[in-house]
Amino acid sequence: MAARRVPAGIRIFTGLAIxxxxxxxxxxxxxxTQGQIDFWKKAAGLLGERDVEGFVGIALLVVxxxxxxxxxxxxVRLIEKMLNK
Incomplete structure (x- = not known):
């Protein structure tokens, strides 16, 4: 019996959803909130960044x-495991 693979559409949807x-x-x-503002200011300060809004955008993109x-x-591995039971 051949191993079943996850269809491409499911893979794309999974990546996009995550x-x-x-x-x-x-x-x-x-x-x-003030707590969020303080967090992002401290995080940007740790890396020497003065533009907090730009830092938030780049940090979100990277993370x-x-x-x-x-x-x-x-x-995908969990889905493949379920398909191949």
């Missing part, structure tokens, strides 16, 4: 990409 969920969970709320890459691999 990226969107990560972005929505990590982005600062509107209006941002969401990393989480998506790792989460996608895990999700």
């Amino acid at each position: 990226f969107v969920l990560t972005f929505l969970l990590m982005r600062p709320s509107d209006p941002a 969401c990409t990393i989480v998506t890459t790792v989460g996608y691999q895990v999700a």
